[in-house]
Each structure stands twice: as C-alpha cells, then as structure tokens.
Amino acid sequence: MNGSGTSAALAIETSGLTKRFGRQTAVDSLNLAVPHGSVFGFLGPNGSGKTTTIRVMLGLAGATSGSVRIFGQEMPAHLRSVLPRVGALIEGPAFYPFLSGAANLRRLDTADRHAPAATRRRRIAEALERVGLSHAANKKVRAYSLGMKQRLGIANALLMPRQLLVLDEPTNGLDPQGTREVRSLVRSLAGEGTTVFVSSHLLSEVEQICSHAAVMRAGQLVAQGTLDELRRVGLTHLNIQTPDANAARAVLRRLGLEPDGTAAALDGQVSTPMNRPDLLPENIAAALVADGVRIRGFVVEAGSLEDRYVELTGEGFDVVQ
Amino acid sequence: MLHSGAGPNTTAGSEPAGSARLEQPSAPENRRASAGWALFGSELSVLFRRLRTWAMLLALAAVPVLIAVVVRLAADEGGPGGGPPFLNQITQNGLFVALTGLVVSIPLFLPLTISVVAGDTIAGEAGHGTLRYLLTAPAGRLRLLAVKYGAAVVFCIAAALTIVVTGALIGTILFGTGPVTLLSGDTIGVGDSLVRLLLVAVYVALSLAGLAAIGLFISTLTEVPVGAMATTAVLAVVTQIVGALPQLDWLHPWLFTYHWLDFADLLRQPISWDAFGANALLQGGYIAVFCALAYSRFSTKDVLS
Numbered sequence A: 001m002n003g004s005g006t007s008a009a010l011a012i013e014t015s016g017l018t019k020r021f022g023r024q025t026a027v028d029s030l031n032l033a034v035p036h037g038s039v040f041g042f043l044g045p046n047g048s049g050k051t052t053t054i055r056v057m058l059g060l061a062g063a064t065s066g067s068v069r070i071f072g073q074e075m076p077a078h079l080r081s082v083l084p085r086v087g088a089l090i091e092g093p094a095f096y097p098f099l100s101g102a103a104n105l106r107r108l109d110t111a112d113r114h115a116p117a118a119t120r121r122r123r124i125a126e127a128l129e130r131v132g133l134s135h136a137a138n139k140k141v142r143a144y145s146l147g148m149k150q151r152l153g154i155a156n157a158l159l160m161p162r163q164l165l166v167l168d169e170p171t172n173g174l175d176p177q178g179t180r181e182v183r184s185l186v187r188s189l190a191g192e193g194t195t196v197f198v199s200s201h202l203l204s205e206v207e208q209i210c211s212h213a214a215v216m217r218a219g220q221l222v223a224q225g226t227l228d229e230l231r232r233v234g235l236t237h238l239n240i241q242t243p244d245a246n247a248a249r250a251v252l253r254r255l256g257l258e259p260d261g262t263a264a265a266l267d268g269q270v271s272t273p274m275n276r277p278d279l280l281p282e283n284i285a286a287a288l289v290a291d292g293v294r295i296r297g298f299v300v301e302a303g304s305l306e307d308r309y310v311e312l313t314g315e316g317f318d319v320v321q
Numbered sequence B: 001m002l003h004s005g006a007g008p009n010t011t012a013g014s015e016p017a018g019s020a021r022l023e024q025p026s027a028p029e030n031r032r033a034s035a036g037w038a039l040f041g042s043e044l045s046v047l048f049r050r051l052r053t054w055a056m057l058l059a060l061a062a063v064p065v066l067i068a069v070v071v072r073l074a075a076d077e078g079g080p081g082g083g084p085p086f087l088n089q090i091t092q093n094g095l096f097v098a099l100t101g102l103v104v105s106i107p108l109f110l111p112l113t114i115s116v117v118a119g120d121t122i123a124g125e126a127g128h129g130t131l132r133y134l135l136t137a138p139a140g141r142l143r144l145l146a147v148k149y150g151a152a153v154v155f156c157i158a159a160a161l162t163i164v165v166t167g168a169l170i171g172t173i174l175f176g177t178g179p180v181t182l183l184s185g186d187t188i189g190v191g192d193s194l195v196r197l198l199l200v201a202v203y204v205a206l207s208l209a210g211l212a213a214i215g216l217f218i219s220t221l222t223e224v225p226v227g228a229m230a231t232t233a234v235l236a237v238v239t240q241i242v243g244a245l246p247q248l249d250w251l252h253p254w255l256f257t258y259h260w261l262d263f264a265d266l267l268r269q270p271i272s273w274d275a276f277g278a279n280a281l282l283q284g285g286y287i288a289v290f291c292a293l294a295y296s297r298f299s300t301k302d303v304l305s
Helices: A050-057 A079-085 A101-111 A117-130 A146-157 A176-191 A203-209 A227-233 A245-254 A281-290 A305-313 B017-022 B024-030 B037-049 B051-075 B096-105 B109-128 B130-136 B141-175 B190-219 B225-244 B262-267 B274-299
Strands: A010-021 A024-030 A033-035 A039-043 A065-070 A073-075 A086-089 A164-168 A195-200 A212-217 A220-226 A237-241 A269-273 A297-301
Touching: A010 A050, A010 A195, A024 A050, A024 A220, A033 A195, A039 A050, A039 A176, A039 A203, A050 A065, A050 A164, A050 A195, A073 A079, A079 A086, A086 A146, A086 B130, A101 A117, A101 A146, A101 B037, A101 B130, A117 A146, A146 A164, A146 A176, A164 A176, A176 A195, A176 A203, A195 A203, A203 A305, A212 A227, A212 A305, A220 A227, A220 A305, A227 A305, A237 A281, A245 A269, A245 A281, A281 A297, B037 B051, B037 B141, B051 B096, B051 B109, B051 B141, B096 B109, B096 B141, B096 B190, B109 B130, B109 B141, B109 B190, B109 B225, B130 B141, B141 B190, B141 B274, B190 B225, B190 B262, B190 B274, B262 B274
Parallel strands: A039 A195, A039 A212, A086 A164, A164 A195
Antiparallel strands: A010 A024, A010 A033, A010 A065, A065 A073, A212 A220, A237 A269, A237 A297
16 A cells, blocks of 8 residues: 555546636646555545545546546546446435335446346345345335435445445444444455545544545645655644743744744643754753753644644635635 | 445355455456346336326326216216317217327326426436436446436326326226227227227327427436426427417427327328328437437536536
C-alpha cells in the first residue's frame, strides 16, 4: 500500500478533473490517486464536492475537463467493463418503496448484465445476510428505517464480488452499533483485497478504518496521502506548565514562536504551535531554563488529524462556498 | 449484524475468500454478459406490481362496463338517440361495447394513463433516486431507455386490450352476441369479429405508442415525474384541440392524433388497411424522432438525482 505508485497500481486515478455547473465550480482540477487495496478516506465538509466527484467517477455526470481512470481504464469510455467490478453507494440509498428489500436487490441485479441469473437468489440472500437484513428481506422498503435502507444500500453494493467499493457516507443514519458494524465490514472487505473508497465528513470514521485519505475543500484537493503522512504535515504543539507564564511567553516570542495570549490561556499554562521546524524542543527547554523560567510540565503534542482537518477545511460553519 | 465472513462469492466455496476476490480482475471479461432480457422482465414486474398500474387499468375497464350498463338500462325505456359511434349497434350485438368503449376513451382516458406510465419512465427513477443505481449497475443508458420504452408499449397494449376484452365480455353478458354486420354491410361470424376487435386494439395501441415516445422524451427532461406526466397529457389534449381547428387543417396530417379514431377501416369487408398503414407511418415517425431525441438527451445527461 504505497501512496506513490504507478498508474497500474492505482484503483482510481483522476487528473485535472473539473466539474462546473454553470458558473459554479463543484470540483476543481482534482488529482486523486487511490492505490489498489487501500481503504481510502475521502474527507471534506458537506458541499465540498465529494459526491460530485463520485458521480463523475462512476459516469453519472460528465466531467467538464480532466480524466478519470478506474483500474487504469478511461471512464466513462470503459464504463461497461469497469462498473460491474465496482459496488457503489452514492449519496444515500434509493429504493422503490413499494417493493420489498429482496425485490429491490433483484431489480438492481438484473440491471447488471454480468450478474448471472442462476446465482441471483443466493447472492441476494447472502448480501442481505451480510448486512443483517435477512429478517426484513420480504418487508416493503417503505417500512424500513433509515438505518435499514442504508444497510440495504450496502447490500446492493455487495451483490457481486467487487474489486472496488465506493461508499458515499456509508454510516449516515446508522446508530453507533450500526456504525461499528459498517466499520468492521469495511475492514473485512479490505482484508479480502477489495479497494474501498469511503467518503465522509466524519474524521473519526476515516481515522479508524482508512489507510489513506484525501481532504477536499470547496472543490479542491487540499491534502492527500497515507494517514501517517497527513498527520506528519500537521502542526505540533508545545504545552508548558509554569508559574512564570509571562516570562515563558517572552522567551518563546524571542525565539520566533507565537504563544497564545495571556487572557485566553489558563493560569500557569503556555501553549504555542511549533511553527519553526528548525527549532528543536530541547533547545526551547534550555532557553527557558536559562532565563530562569521554572518548568513544571513540558509536552510536545503531535498534531492530531482533527487539527489538520480543521486547519485544512476551516472551522465550524466557516465553509467556503 | 454484519458478518465479516465469506461474502457473496460466485467462485468455489473451498477457496479462501481472499484469494477468490484477488483473482477477480479478469472475471467480468471472461464471464459472458447476458442478453439483458432480465431487466425488461424486472421492468414489467415493477410496472405491473404497482397498485397505480392496476388502478388505471381498472378505471379503463370501468368505461365499457359503464356504457354497457347504462345502455342496458336505457334500452328498456326507449329508442336510441345520438351518442358516440357504434353506440346504437350495442343492443344488437354486445361486441360493439368494446368499440364504443375505445371511442369514448381515446380522446382522454387512454392518453392520460399512457402519460402517467411514459412520463414516469426516466423521471420516476430519477425521483426515487434509483436511476443512479441502475446506471452504475451498469444498466447502460441506451438499454435502459429501450427497456423503459418497451415496457411503456406493453402498457399501451394492456390498456387497449383491457377496454376491448372487458367491453366484449360485458357486452356478451348483457346483450349476447352473434354475427356482426360491418360498416360495409357485410356480415361476419363471431370468431372473425373477435379477430377484428383484436386488430382494432393493436391499432389503438400503436396510436398510443407514439404518445408514449413523446412521454419518454419529456421524462428525460426532468426529475419530477408528475411534471412529465402532466406535460405529456396536456400535449395529447392540446394536439387534439389543434386537430379540431379547421383553420389549421394544413397541420392536421402531421399531428400524432390525426389517425387516432380512424380504426373503422378495419371493420370493412374486405379489410381496408389504408388507415392502418397511414397511422403506422405517422406513429413510426413520431416514435423514431422522439426516441432519438430521448436518447440524445439521456445519453449526455448528468444524473444528479
């Protein structure tokens, strides 16, 4: 599972992928590289272009410019040979409310000409079993809860053995238990060699199951790589506990760091981002001690992925339109 | 519960699941794609499993039943007056109930039901959100359109047959049947007249197939099925109004409704195929043009629903 591979080792590759709706650019020059066998987290706040990217990847919408390759084959030109190998859950599940869960799966299975009719009944039963819906197979989807529909959507993606699963917000509407089950399902599929592309706005979800991730913001890719690579780029923080907080801040400023202001900080706590890579923590400690600052605690915190994510995508509702 | 054990695997169960999946890369190419009739079967089953479809067919069946009952009750009272063609013959021969039923339903009831089915084809899938799953299955856009149109045509046939069959049944029950005197004055037997009735049903279904093609095209323009249905129905009515305006008679032969009521030719002896041929040509033209329009629209459409 190498972040930098040749295109042959990539399950999905987009280059310069752009999608415009009128004057709005939903996806802007996207260069994604999803390695074979990875569990790839596609992160970004709502409205950052994740679903549009997935729609273009799967040939539902045309790209304004740029290209998409799945298994090295150009899309949507090779849609017919590529898509039977891809299972997808796109922007939530969608079913005929007047049909049962099993009848809905049968319907979608007949749409795939590569899905053998002889094994249809068995494959549907197995897919339902795998998502825990066997008991509701003959219930009309109208009577399904949101979580059950979500499971049925995942079952649809698993009707055939797939090499690539594209799951758009797979845990939406699921209770915590269901979320855990989806996670373990994704892990087991990945263990069998299936490449899983999961889009999510929930960082915790991606952090727990993914080997790789990409972060979108306002249609643009702002980061991509293995989770470790993404963490490494994140800022580390230095937290110091000292009775001489003001003196400590003065020393840190002299070193070129930007410690937090006095008002906001807790008494006896000084915190600063380590925005000077050349400055080693031990040298900072030495400088502090040399200036007579009494140190009770000195902690270098590696940047969490969450910090990195927020840093990349903006805080709270401050989402770029 | 989600089980993390062996998945839906088509390969031999003795193999470890992992290796089976890893071997998959070449599988879809090796596996021969089926002809794809299963999707058509599934489309028909979805169409005819809907309560709405049966409600519409039931409403159509009610038309000849209503006519027959009313005529039966009125026949006891006095002589026949005006009314639609064939109405006066009903009391002599029950089979004419079917023809009267068609004449009464052609201007509005039949086009309405066809508009519902044809307007729903693509827009309905888009509205449910199932269109994206059909297309990523992948159903193929041309194949999906063909299946959708095919099912709509099947409904056209079912709609016309519903009226003809219920009409013939209720007419036979209430008025009895016997040799039929045709428009040309000749008399044919019951068996031959049933064949003529079926021909008329085919004629009407063909007329409706043109409208269904228009509905299919309109359905590709929107994600709101009701909008597509209403537009198609309004178009059918407006076209008939235009067809009734003598000032626009240069336009009339080009309207898809122009031959809708001309099936009387099939009731002559020998059968005159002129109207059938002209109607087939006209509807064929509409079907070709609007199916092509539907494909050109749908093949490049961004499916965002």
